[in-house]
Amino acid sequence: xxxxxxxxxxxxxxxxxxxxxxxxxxxxxxxxxxxxxxxxxxxxxxxxxxxxxxxxxxxxxxxxxxxxxxxxxxxxxxxxxxxxxxxxxxxxxxxxxxxxxxxxxxxxxxxxxxxxxxxxxxxxxxxxxxxxxxxxxxxxxxxxxxxxxxxxxxxxxxxxxxxxxxxxxxxxxxxxxxxx
Numbered sequence: 001x002x003x004x005x006x007x008x009x010x011x012x013x014x015x016x017x018x019x020x021x022x023x024x025x026x027x028x029x030x031x032x033x034x035x036x037x038x039x040x041x042x043x044x045x046x047x048x049x050x051x052x053x054x055x056x057x058x059x060x061x062x063x064x065x066x067x068x069x070x071x072x073x074x075x076x077x078x079x080x081x082x083x084x085x086x087x088x089x090x091x092x093x094x095x096x097x098x099x100x101x102x103x104x105x106x107x108x109x110x111x112x113x114x115x116x117x118x119x120x121x122x123x124x125x126x127x128x129x130x131x132x133x134x135x136x137x138x139x140x141x142x143x144x145x146x147x148x149x150x151x152x153x154x155x156x157x158x159x160x161x162x163x164x165x166x167x168x169x170x171x172x173x174x175x176x177x178x179x180x
Contacts (some may be wrong), residue, residue, distance in 0.1 A: 001144075020124050027114035027116060030117075031085070034113070045177070047170075050173075058169045064099035066109060073153075086137040134147065
């Protein structure tokens with residue numbers, strides 16, 4: 001996977017070392033969206049509203065981004081220690097329920113996603129030039145050998161893609177729910 005036809009993300013446009021700063025910016029951008037919507041009952045309700053069956057709420061997308069950033073950091077650390085490791089899935093669909101995403105407090109998620117982005121950015125920012133070439137087996141979309149530069153770009157893609165999802169869902173639910 002080197003691009004996303006759905007969101008237009010091109011992995012080759014996000015290379016070392018710039019990708020490290022781009023990763024760090026994910027948290028504050030998503031946190032700002034959450035903070036803009038929290039504190040107001042109507043907007044808080046919109047954050048939690050699913051626009052259609054099988055489509056996550058904006059809050060659930062934000063929680064997913066937080067967890068992806070943390071999981072990717074752990075994957076990076078594993079790949080820096082082990083030679084060409086494979087990774088356990090994060091069970092994204094099950095996490096929505098098991099981690100109670102819909103019950104999360106938006107202000108807390110804003111804080112957590114900012115911390116998660118800072119952590120993953122900091123960790124990627126500290127690896128050596130040789131470490132960027134270390135490899136892992138990444139299972140999405142099919143098991144493939146990937147290097148840490150790809151892992152960083154993929155992590156950024158996940159965040160950027162779901163920022164779009166967050167915005168799209170907020171627009172959809174605003175159209176479904178009459179303003180106060």
